[in-house]
Amino acid sequence: xxxxxxxxDDEAVDHPAVTVDSFLxxxxxxxxxxxxxxxxxxxxxxxxxxxxxxxxxPAFGDGRGYSSARILREAGYTGELRAVGDxxxxxxxxxxxxxxxxxxxxxxxxxxxxxxALDRWPEVYQPTGDGRxxxxxxxxA
Amino acid sequence: xxxYDQYDQQMVDTRVEEFRDQTARRLAGKISEDQFKxxxxxxxxxxxxxxxxxxVAIPYGTLDSRQMHALADIADRYDRGYGHxxxxxxxxxxxxxxxEAPDLLADLAKVEMHAIQTSGNCIRNISSDHFAGAAADxxxxxxxxxxxxxxxxxxxxxxxxxxRKFKIAVIASDTDRAAMKLxxxxxxxxxxxxxxxxxFYVGGGMGRTPMVAPSIRDFVPLDQLVTxxxxxxRVYNRYGRRDNKYKARIKxxxxxxxxxxxxxxxxxxxxxxxxxxxxxxxxELERIKTYFADPAFQDASNDTIDRSDPDxxxxxxxxxxxxxxxxxxxxxxxxxxVGGIPGDATARQMHVMAELAKSYSFDELRVMHxxxxxxxxxxxxxxxxxxxxxxxxxMGAPNLDTIEDIIACPGLDYCSxxxxxxxxxxxxxxxxxxxxxxxxxxxxxxxxxxGCINACGHHHAGHIGILGVDKKGTENxxxxxxxxxxxxxxxxxxxxxxxxxxxxxxxxxxxxxxxxRERSDGERFLDTYRRIGMEPFKEALYG
Numbered sequence: 001x002x003x004x005x006x007x008x009d010d011e012a013v014d015h016p017a018v019t020v021d022s023f024l025x026x027x028x029x030x031x032x033x034x035x036x037x038x039x040x041x042x043x044x045x046x047x048x049x050x051x052x053x054x055x056x057x058p059a060f061g062d063g064r065g066y067s068s069a070r071i072l073r074e075a076g077y078t079g080e081l082r083a084v085g086d087x088x089x090x091x092x093x094x095x096x097x098x099x100x101x102x103x104x105x106x107x108x109x110x111x112x113x114x115x116x117a118l119d120r121w122p123e124v125y126q127p128t129g130d131g132r133x134x135x136x137x138x139x140x141a
Numbered sequence: 142x143x144x145y146d147q148y149d150q151q152m153v154d155t156r157v158e159e160f161r162d163q164t165a166r167r168l169a170g171k172i173s174e175d176q177f178k179x180x181x182x183x184x185x186x187x188x189x190x191x192x193x194x195x196x197v198a199i200p201y202g203t204l205d206s207r208q209m210h211a212l213a214d215i216a217d218r219y220d221r222g223y224g225h226x227x228x229x230x231x232x233x234x235x236x237x238x239x240x241e242a243p244d245l246l247a248d249l250a251k252v253e254m255h256a257i258q259t260s261g262n263c264i265r266n267i268s269s270d271h272f273a274g275a276a277a278d279x280x281x282x283x284x285x286x287x288x289x290x291x292x293x294x295x296x297x298x299x300x301x302x303x304x305r306k307f308k309i310a311v312i313a314s315d316t317d318r319a320a321m322k323l324x325x326x327x328x329x330x331x332x333x334x335x336x337x338x339x340x341f342y343v344g345g346g347m348g349r350t351p352m353v354a355p356s357i358r359d360f361v362p363l364d365q366l367v368t369x370x371x372x373x374x375r376v377y378n379r380y381g382r383r384d385n386k387y388k389a390r391i392k393x394x395x396x397x398x399x400x401x402x403x404x405x406x407x408x409x410x411x412x413x414x415x416x417x418x419x420x421x422x423x424x425e426l427e428r429i430k431t432y433f434a435d436p437a438f439q440d441a442s443n444d445t446i447d448r449s450d451p452d453x454x455x456x457x458x459x460x461x462x463x464x465x466x467x468x469x470x471x472x473x474x475x476x477x478x479v480g481g482i483p484g485d486a487t488a489r490q491m492h493v494m495a496e497l498a499k500s501y502s503f504d505e506l507r508v509m510h511x512x513x514x515x516x517x518x519x520x521x522x523x524x525x526x527x528x529x530x531x532x533x534x535x536m537g538a539p540n541l542d543t544i545e546d547i548i549a550c551p552g553l554d555y556c557s558x559x560x561x562x563x564x565x566x567x568x569x570x571x572x573x574x575x576x577x578x579x580x581x582x583x584x585x586x587x588x589x590x591x592g593c594i595n596a597c598g599h600h601h602a603g604h605i606g607i608l609g610v611d612k613k614g615t616e617n618x619x620x621x622x623x624x625x626x627x628x629x630x631x632x633x634x635x636x637x638x639x640x641x642x643x644x645x646x647x648x649x650x651x652x653x654x655x656x657x658r659e660r661s662d663g664e665r666f667l668d669t670y671r672r673i674g675m676e677p678f679k680e681a682l683y684g
Contacts, residue, residue, distance in 0.1 A: 061302055063299075063300070063302025063303060063304075063378055064383075067299055067378050090172070090176070090180055094299075095298075097298035098299055113171075120158075120159055122155070125293060125297075126297055128298055128299065134421075135148040135149075135152075136425045138148070139146070139148070
């Protein structure tokens with residue numbers, strides 16, 4: 001497992017995340033792992049209790065985790081949102097846009113490539129809840 | 142037509158640099174081919190049988206002379222001097238070297254073009270009515286809505302790893318010239334109580350499981366267009382099947398859930414997203430609309446057409462269509478010369494078309510999904526001069542919407558997915574009908590050929606469709622009858638056992654003979670088929 005990359009100042013949760021099912025059963029955990037087939041909306045009643053949501057990408061081509069991330073952020077979740085699994089340098093910029101603020105990739109990311117990828121896009125076409133101003137908003141400021 | 146501002150330009154320039162970096166990392170072995178594949182696909186680059194193929198986006202099929210000249214230069218510089226216009230209103234080059242692709246993309250960016258999302262499991266180039274802005278029957282020009290959605294869908298971070306590719310078409314007239322209901326999302330701009338809005342049809346498509354899109358919502362207000370689209374996509378991204386690539390298109394999800402249940406889920410997501418501020422202000426739509434204002438039409442009401450040259454008169458009858466302005470027509474340049482490769486144009490022909498657009502059509506061209514080129518706004522008085530140039534350059538075939546105006550995919554000559562060749566079959570059919578002189582007698586007859594079940598040649602939607610299959614190592618061709626991509630969308634039915642390459646040409650002729658024998662006054666092939674059914678055709682083919 002490669003190292004954890006975080007874009008947050010608070011302390012990382014240091015214990016393993018539980019599955020969505022067991023979280024909904026026992027409900028005293030503060031870290032949960034969302035698989036691609038899980039409904040992220042099931043967590044919405046419990047967001048204040050959560051400090052870490054891991055969204056697993058078993059294969060980088062499975063894009064369900066991007067929707068899970070946005071759904072959680074749109075519902076007001078402010079804790080850590082961590083992409084784990086087959087997380088590659090060419091997807092991290094989109095992940096950041098969808099609300100992820102931490103990455104735990106299976107294989108280490110080249111720091112230079114990572115920095116370049118995250119710096120690449122000076123403008124964006126869509127608002128995605130990450131606070132970036134879309135182009136249409138700048139046009140009609 | 143639309144012009145990039147500094148932001149649009151920056152987006153395509155950034156993409157070029159991103160792809161240059163990705164290609165360099167691939168060539169250096171830092172990323173695997175599996176990891177690189179979706180990256181190059183979202184830049185339009187496919188690995189085909191002989192080389193890389195690059196598909197360039199021509200948003201809603203509209204381009205100007207500068208862009209057409211650039212496409213010609215690219216054909217000369219990076220390819221073998223020609224390009225292939227596709228059923229997605231795009232152009233493809235078949236002989237591209239990976240190491241040169243970033244430079245090619247940079248050349249495109251200089252003329253406000255790109256290859257963004259022309260492949261891969263993302264929202265593809267958005268298509269529209271090729272007569273938009275010119276058609277006498279349109280409610281409004283549909284292209285501003287397509288451009289709004291182009292920007293929304295470009296680099297959309299949530300929808301870049303969808304279960305499968307996703308195609309959107311936008312039209313604004315009841316006559317459907319874009320096969321709208323055979324798209325993942327088909328949008329028709331409509332009017333209700335003096336306000337414009339969008340009717341959404343979701344879950345159509347061709348491929349191995351052809352489906353006509355059901356209506357999901359009959360009116361989405363214009364200031365909610367992006368939000369509703371986002372809701373449609375989110376439901377698909379979350380619940381579209383990913384276990385089987387052949388069941389991953391949205392048509393399967395809509396079919397399995399049922400249109401009502403899918404629509405209900407979209408409504409739920411839509412209600413939620415309305416509070417998320419994803420919709421551009423209407424001022425943005427208005428800004429885009431100004432680029433699609435009418436050109437400076439002249440008073441051409443006294444223009445007449447001198448029909449004394451019979452070849453010219455035939456071309457006028459076949460290849461021009463009515464225009465909203467008196468004295469003007471839209472003129473179709475056929476890329477279907479008898480015996481030619483449907484949709485191919487040489488660099489020289491592209492340069493010529495660019496110049497013609499500049500001289501006679503307010504600097505505008507359109508790519509049709511039927512693989513021809515339109516000069517949308519031509520004065521009647523200038524048609525003869527225009528036609529003379531087309532004739533001289535091998536682009537004057539008077540065969541729009543006839544059996545010679547064949548749609549064909551690249552097939553096994555180029556494509557790594559194909560089971561059979563399409564191009565030679567198209568060539569033989571157009572030669573056969575030109576030789577027998579039956580083309581004119583048959584009138585409107587849309588023939589479409591696909592070299593495999595993926596249906597890039599739209600065979601399901603042809604009045605006559607041909608599907609190439611592999612039968613124990615030999616190419617075999619199935620015949621379909623009764624498809625349509627127009628407002629009366631229908632899917633063709635297979636006649637029976639397939640035919641050899643020469644046999645399919647004979648079979649097509651036999652089918653047309655049944656029509657000529659059975660037709661009533663004014664009936665097209667499709668009308669006769671719908672009236673008399675499959676049996677008489679089967680009898681002629683297999684009896």
